[in-house]
Amino acid sequence: MKRVLEDVRVLDFGRFIAGPYCGMLLADMGAEVIRIDRPGGEEDRTAGLTGSNGENLFYPSYARNKKGITLNLFENDHGHKVLADLVKRSDVLIHSFSPEAARRAGLIYEDLARLSPGIIVTAISCFGSTGPYANRTGFDFIAQAMSGAMKIGGFPDKPPVRAFINPVDHGTGAIAAFGTLVALRHRDQTGEGQFVDLALLQTALTYTAPFIAEAEVLGKLRPIIGNRSAYVGPTDLYRCKDGYVFIATIMNSLWRRLARMIGHEELIDDPDLQTDFMRYENRDRIDPLIADWAAGHTVAEVLEKLEEARIPCGPLRGLDEVLGDPHIDSEKMIEYLDLEEPGLERMPTSGIPARLSKTPGCITERAPRVGEHNDEIYQDLLGYSTATLDDLKRKGVI
Numbered sequence: 001m002k003r004v005l006e007d008v009r010v011l012d013f014g015r016f017i018a019g020p021y022c023g024m025l026l027a028d029m030g031a032e033v034i035r036i037d038r039p040g041g042e043e044d045r046t047a048g049l050t051g052s053n054g055e056n057l058f059y060p061s062y063a064r065n066k067k068g069i070t071l072n073l074f075e076n077d078h079g080h081k082v083l084a085d086l087v088k089r090s091d092v093l094i095h096s097f098s099p100e101a102a103r104r105a106g107l108i109y110e111d112l113a114r115l116s117p118g119i120i121v122t123a124i125s126c127f128g129s130t131g132p133y134a135n136r137t138g139f140d141f142i143a144q145a146m147s148g149a150m151k152i153g154g155f156p157d158k159p160p161v162r163a164f165i166n167p168v169d170h171g172t173g174a175i176a177a178f179g180t181l182v183a184l185r186h187r188d189q190t191g192e193g194q195f196v197d198l199a200l201l202q203t204a205l206t207y208t209a210p211f212i213a214e215a216e217v218l219g220k221l222r223p224i225i226g227n228r229s230a231y232v233g234p235t236d237l238y239r240c241k242d243g244y245v246f247i248a249t250i251m252n253s254l255w256r257r258l259a260r261m262i263g264h265e266e267l268i269d270d271p272d273l274q275t276d277f278m279r280y281e282n283r284d285r286i287d288p289l290i291a292d293w294a295a296g297h298t299v300a301e302v303l304e305k306l307e308e309a310r311i312p313c314g315p316l317r318g319l320d321e322v323l324g325d326p327h328i329d330s331e332k333m334i335e336y337l338d339l340e341e342p343g344l345e346r347m348p349t350s351g352i353p354a355r356l357s358k359t360p361g362c363i364t365e366r367a368p369r370v371g372e373h374n375d376e377i378y379q380d381l382l383g384y385s386t387a388t389l390d391d392l393k394r395k396g397v398i
Contacts, residue, residue, distance in 0.1 A: 003030025004359040008184065010092040011036060012066065013107065016044045017140070017166055018124045018200065019096035020062035021173030026092075026180065027065035028352055028361035034086075034377060035066045038074070039398060041370040053341040060339055060367040061349040068368025069377045070398045073105040078397045080106045084115050085382050091187075092120045092180055099125070100135045109195040119193040120183040122176050128199035140168040140200060147204035152211055152222040172203040174353075232276040234258070234287055237316060238294035238302075244316035245294060245302045250276060257309045262293035323348065337366050374398060 008031040012023035020035075027033040037045075045059045071086075073079045083106055087093065095107050102108055102123065109121040123129055126138025141162050144150050149168075150160040179196040187193055205212075214220050222230055227246070229235035234255075235248045249258045252275070259267045267286065273279050279286060294302055299315050306313040328334055333351045338344075352361040378384045378398070392398045 003361075004356075005029045005031040008032070008092065009090045010034065010094060011086055011090050013093065013095035013097070013105075014062075014124065015042060015096045016047075017058070017062065017169035018172040018176065018198070019094050020044070020059075021170055022122065022124065022176035022180065023066060023094055024062050024064060025174065025177040025353070028363065029359070030361070031092075033066040034090075034373070035063050035068045035368055036071050037068065037370050038072050039070045039371070039396060045370075051339075051341070052343045053339065057347060060337055060347060063367035064337060064349060064363055065365050066368055067373040067377065068371060069374050070371040072397055073107070076395060076397050078392065078395050082378075082382075082392065082397060083107075086377075087112050087115050087119055089381060090116070090119065091184065092122060094122045094124070094176070094180075096124045098135050098137055099123075099129045102129075113193060117193060118187055118191060120180060120187065120196060121193075122180045122183075122196040122198065124172055124176055124198040124200075126200045128202065129195075129197050133201075138200065140166045143168045143200035143204040146201055148208045148212060149204055152208070152224075154224055155226045156224050167207070168200050168204045171207070172198050172200050175203060228283070228287070231280050233280055234283065234290055236287065236290075238291055240294050240297055240299045240302050243299040245299055245306075246314050246316065247290065247294075247306065248312040252276075254311055255279065257311055258290070261305060261309050261311070262290055264289055335363050337363070339366050371398065 005026060008026070010023060010026055010031050010033040012020065012033050012035045014020040014023050014035075023033045023035070045055045048056045048058065050056050071079055071082055073083060093107065093112065095102060095105070097105060097107065106112075107121070107123075109119075109123075112119050112121055125134075126142055127133040127136055144162045150162050153163070154161045176196065176198045179198065183194050183196050211222050214222065227237040229248075229250070232250045233248075235250060237244050237246050247258070249255050255273075255276075256268050259265055267273055267289075272282055273286065297305070303313060303315060322328065323334060331351070334348050335351050337347045337349050339347055349363065352363070354361070374389070378389055378392075379386070384392075389398070
């Protein structure tokens with residue numbers, strides 16, 4: 001089957017999560033994405049807990065379906081000639097550098113556009129390429145802290161906590177892929193490339209803007225109430241005999257079903273409980289009743305009763321309890337990579353996030369090893385001779 005992005009070549013200088021995730025989404029849909037490391041490999045391969053091959057289990061997911069080459073742009077001017085040859089044969093360049101680091105690496109859009117007017121440069125940094133903070137460095141956690149996100153979660157009388165699944169990184173990577181595809185569409189129409197500028201802080205503010213509006217317009221800060229939802233519900237994590245279940249009852253229709261379920265049908269006509277906000281205001285009355293009901297049943301019993309009543313719910317699971325779920329298995333929400341290393345023949349990775357009915361993505365290749373495709377790209381694509389490659393290696397370029 002023809003893959004919809006198979007005629008798109010991407011140079012991926014992304015590091016850690018947001019940039020590599022953008023490249024992964026494009027590669028899953030058929031783009032030829034070339035991961036570019038400095039000779040010896042980048043630190044995002046080895047940061048954190050590592051497997052038998054000395055690399056972590058983040059990198060293989062974000063680098064799946066990609067090719068891998070080495071190129072040093074920071075310590076050797078010879079690398080810029082190689083970069084120019086790559087850019088002239090590519091459609092998109094992704095990087096995760098601050099503006100100053102991008103300048104030193106020769107990855108500024110205006111310079112690359114002179115080499116190839118159709119090139120699209122997708123830049124991801126904490127603060128974007130302009131503004132007072134542009135050259136500050138930062139990660140997902142910094143954007144969470146500065147956007148207000150850390151002050152709308154957690155429990156009362158406890159220090160603020162961040163989200164631990166890097167939502168800002170992944171969200172920025174997804175928006176970067178969207179922006180890149182829009183830029184490709186524009187190029188189809190006009191022949192012009194362009195600069196796609198992403199900031200982790202902008203993504204985080206996209207998430208918190210409605211709550212900022214509540215504070216600015218209504219003078220109301222989001223309450224710190226643990227796992228309960230503010231101003232709606234009851235929606236919370238409830239303890240059962242043998243675990244926890246999350247129950248979400250936004251809207252009156254769901255509330256009426258839940259009230260009947262827990263044996264308190266009289267609450268349906270209570271004049272103080274007629275809206276989500278009223279139920280939130282009276283949560284000290286109704287939440288304990290739900291908690292008592294859940295505590296008298298097992299997780300399986302609670303799920304069965306709630307599902308029969310069409311009330312949104314789900315069991316709390318640890319990371320070691322996710323695999324084997326029949327829905328996750330049947331829909332391939334988790335797939336497996338063979339990293340071709342001892343003990344890493346079956347590594348879980350996320351399935352294809354966007355399921356298209358006519359042009360589906362697929363996972364076909366493991367993450368590349370450092371410089372694995374140097375010969376293919378430099379000789380077959382760029383036409384470099386073996387002698388040229390040997391010379392570039394001696395000079396520390398590749």
